[in-house]
Amino acid sequence: MEMSDETRKDVNEFQNAQQQLQMVLMQxxxxxxxxxxxxxxxxxxxxxxxxxxxxxSVGNVLVPKSKDELQKDLASEKETLELxxxxxxxxxxKLSSRLLELQDKLRKAEKGFSLGGDGASPKPPSRR
Numbered sequence: 001m002e003m004s005d006e007t008r009k010d011v012n013e014f015q016n017a018q019q020q021l022q023m024v025l026m027q028x029x030x031x032x033x034x035x036x037x038x039x040x041x042x043x044x045x046x047x048x049x050x051x052x053x054x055x056x057s058v059g060n061v062l063v064p065k066s067k068d069e070l071q072k073d074l075a076s077e078k079e080t081l082e083l084x085x086x087x088x089x090x091x092x093x094k095l096s097s098r099l100l101e102l103q104d105k106l107r108k109a110e111k112g113f114s115l116g117g118d119g120a121s122p123k124p125p126s127r128r
Contacts, residue, residue: 007109014102021095028088031081038078045071 003011045067048054054070055062065073 003113004109007106007113010102010105010109014099014106017095017099017102021092021099024088024091024095028085028092031085031088035078035081035085038074038081042071042074042078045074 045054048067050067052067054065054067056065056070056073057063
């Protein structure tokens with residue numbers, strides 16, 4: 001017996017959603033690593049003396065910056081990454097939910113397929 005077009009479509013959608021979820025999880029992990037690194041940088045900046053010389057890498061050039069400027073830049077970058085992490089968490093939630101729906105739908109289709117039907121419940125034998 002062959003798979004219906006709708007089931008085939010659901011299988012493709014399931015595979016695409018799995019790939020999208022994997023990408024979202026990888027991006028989320030990268031952001032978490034960047035946030036951890038920023039936290040360490042912030043700690044070190046806080047420990048440094050106010051009159052110490054600081055530089056920020058801009059492309060291939062080191063540009064002198066004050067401690068306050070660097071702390072403001074760091075806070076701004078951290079805020080941006082936290083917003084992005086929040087958006088990715090929402091995407092992860094939606095994709096996970098959709099995957100569960102599709103998984104349930106495909107299991108029901110598989111049961112129907114293995115029973116030799118079209119996904120509907122088997123009919124009881126008629127009594128005469």
